Amino acid sequence: MAEERLRRRLAAILSADVVGYSRLMGLDEAGTLSHLNALRRELIDPTIAAHAGRIVKLMGDGALVEFASAVDAVTCAIEIQKRLRLRDTGDSSATRIQFRIGINVGDIIIEGEDILGDGVNIAARIEGIAEAGGISISEDAWRQVQGKVAANFVDAGEQTLKNITRPVRVYRLDLGPKPASDIEPSPAQALPDTPSIAVLPFQNMSGDPEQEYFSDGISEDIITDLSKASELLVIARNSSFTYKGKPVDVKRVGRELGVRYVLEGSVRKAGNRVRVTGQLIDAANGAHIWADRFDRELTDIFAVQDELTRQIISALQIKLSERERAFSPAVFTKNPDAHDFFLKGRGLLFGNKRDREIFEQSVACFKRAIELDPDYAAPYAGLAFAYHLDHQNRWSNEAGASRELSLAYVGESLARDNKDPFSHTAAALIYYFGKDFERASREADAALSLNPNYAWAVNARGTLHLYLGEPAEAIRLLERAIRLDPAQQQHKHFLGAAYFVSGDYETAATLFKERIARTPNTDLTRAYLASTLGHLGRADEARAIWRELMEINPKYSYVEHVGRLPFKNPADAERIVEGLRKAGLAE
Numbered sequence: 001m002a003e004e005r006l007r008r009r010l011a012a013i014l015s016a017d018v019v020g021y022s023r024l025m026g027l028d029e030a031g032t033l034s035h036l037n038a039l040r041r042e043l044i045d046p047t048i049a050a051h052a053g054r055i056v057k058l059m060g061d062g063a064l065v066e067f068a069s070a071v072d073a074v075t076c077a078i079e080i081q082k083r084l085r086l087r088d089t090g091d092s093s094a095t096r097i098q099f100r101i102g103i104n105v106g107d108i109i110i111e112g113e114d115i116l117g118d119g120v121n122i123a124a125r126i127e128g129i130a131e132a133g134g135i136s137i138s139e140d141a142w143r144q145v146q147g148k149v150a151a152n153f154v155d156a157g158e159q160t161l162k163n164i165t166r167p168v169r170v171y172r173l174d175l176g177p178k179p180a181s182d183i184e185p186s187p188a189q190a191l192p193d194t195p196s197i198a199v200l201p202f203q204n205m206s207g208d209p210e211q212e213y214f215s216d217g218i219s220e221d222i223i224t225d226l227s228k229a230s231e232l233l234v235i236a237r238n239s240s241f242t243y244k245g246k247p248v249d250v251k252r253v254g255r256e257l258g259v260r261y262v263l264e265g266s267v268r269k270a271g272n273r274v275r276v277t278g279q280l281i282d283a284a285n286g287a288h289i290w291a292d293r294f295d296r297e298l299t300d301i302f303a304v305q306d307e308l309t310r311q312i313i314s315a316l317q318i319k320l321s322e323r324e325r326a327f328s329p330a331v332f333t334k335n336p337d338a339h340d341f342f343l344k345g346r347g348l349l350f351g352n353k354r355d356r357e358i359f360e361q362s363v364a365c366f367k368r369a370i371e372l373d374p375d376y377a378a379p380y381a382g383l384a385f386a387y388h389l390d391h392q393n394r395w396s397n398e399a400g401a402s403r404e405l406s407l408a409y410v411g412e413s414l415a416r417d418n419k420d421p422f423s424h425t426a427a428a429l430i431y432y433f434g435k436d437f438e439r440a441s442r443e444a445d446a447a448l449s450l451n452p453n454y455a456w457a458v459n460a461r462g463t464l465h466l467y468l469g470e471p472a473e474a475i476r477l478l479e480r481a482i483r484l485d486p487a488q489q490q491h492k493h494f495l496g497a498a499y500f501v502s503g504d505y506e507t508a509a510t511l512f513k514e515r516i517a518r519t520p521n522t523d524l525t526r527a528y529l530a531s532t533l534g535h536l537g538r539a540d541e542a543r544a545i546w547r548e549l550m551e552i553n554p555k556y557s558y559v560e561h562v563g564r565l566p567f568k569n570p571a572d573a574e575r576i577v578e579g580l581r582k583a584g585l586a587e
Contacts, residue, residue: 012073021061051076070144102127125161189258196233227453236485254283338372356395377417384410455485471502531579542583
């Protein structure tokens with residue numbers, strides 16, 4: 001008898017999960033169950049029904065729901081999260097029930113009342129990386145709801161999902177302001193005295209989603225080239241790319257990032273030809289300052305980037321120094337594929353999600369870039385940075401050897417090209433973690449001389465002052481890093497650490513909470529916050545933060561982690577342990 005044919009259909013799948021369910025049950029099992037049942041009965045189930053959803057299964061801490069339409073699934077998720085925010089504003093942050101929601105559109109297998117397959121698995125994995133109280137959706141879902149759902153989408157980039165063969169591009173929904181009890185967004189930035197610009201991600205007009213990296217890479221290279229002009233403040237890629245996939249209001253961009261000018265553009269690649277367009281806009285009044293179009297052979301793409309950058313510098317009437325007039329290009333390879341793999345690897349490393357899978361994925365990208373161009377310095381620096389992070393976080397089974405690998409690769413990078421600010425920044429980081437503070441200072445200064453707007457180099461110099469026990473100078477530079485890259489939450493962690501070392505625990509606690517609110521899975525920031533709260537005499541709050549930390553990383557050891565931090569003065573490291581001891585958390 002022929003094997004029974006599998007029943008399949010296309011569906012939108014919503015996966016939801018309670019954030020910190022085990023912690024909540026540990027605090028108040030009966031109260032948590034009662035609250036959760038009330039939410040399901042009064043809010044969640046009626047909302048799902050109103051949007052024609054079918055609850056496939058309920059777990060203790062989550063649900064799987066099927067919809068016929070991506071629009072219905074996303075609209076339902078938005079309504080649930082917004083109603084939860086309004087309902088729970090009176091709850092304390094320790095007991096508030098929050099959900100993560102992930103949505104995917106894909107082919108599913110029908111098995112009785114259950115559903116199976118990659119379409120379901122991807123939704124569940126996306127839910128696992130969503131923010132607390134947030135919604136993340138796959139690119140397939142995003143394409144179906146564009147222009148049909150009143151919400152802003154933020155491109156979170158390609159994500160490597162557990163047990164999913166190919167990376168999946170994920171979009172995070174911006175649901176607007178958080179409850180008043182949470183940290184409010186940063187206010188609009190004031191304009192600097194010097195000219196200032198944000199380069200928005202160039203639109204991919206090729207009709208092929210696989211070309212997204214190409215258009216993103218061009219945008220990033222232009223940012224890097226413009227950043228080398230010392231008279232120009234240039235917003236970092238990480239922050240300007242938060243507008244990717246959104247309807248753009250240049251006046252709003254100008255207010256939020258504190259810039260006078262905004263550069264928009266598009267890229268169309270077809271065969272061996274490429275068309276790049278760009279337009280420079282005055283964000284104050286929307287006036288067009290400059291626009292041009294470049295139609296070239298694909299092999300000329302780096303020359304196009306250089307020409308476009310020079311025209312913008314001219315339009316803004318920026319005066320370049322003799323060194324800046326030489327204008328070394330952002331890309332030190334003639335192989336576009338090698339550059340593409342480098343950009344993918346660096347994008348993974350500088351994302352807010354860092355773990356073993358991201359480490360392995362980035363290393364593979366950098367090694368492929370080197371195979372394509374062995375003389376390309378930047379991917380060697382990428383490997384150095386990746387192995388440094390592995391040494392710090394103990395991701396791989398050979399993390400003990402990663403310190404030597406990071407030193408070897410950064411040496412290879414600088415030997416090939418000593419004019420790459422990324423290479424010098426990686427070197428500064430690696431050397432100060434080895435407590436070679438003099439060499440680290442030279443490398444950080446070299447990076448900033450090549451690119452005074454490079455936020456990661458500014459961060460490296462500021463963090464170096466932090467570990468040298470010079471918090472006032474660290475605070476000045478780390479605030480500058482945040483000004484250049486306000487969306488990068490790691491800068492905020494180090495600024496909090498600088499205030500912590502200075503003894504300003506109230507300001508440190510505020511900064512650590514802001515970072516945690518926007519990067520929910522961080523463990524080290526929670527360790528710092530628990531210690532800070534211990535110094536402030538708020539032991540109960542410190543212990544609640546510690547429970548969250550142990551749920552995120554049950555193997556976390558502050559003795560091991562703090563022991564790797566390169567404080568020149570042991571008393572600065574001891575301050576962290578002292579705060580934990582005051583909160584009753586010392587090991």
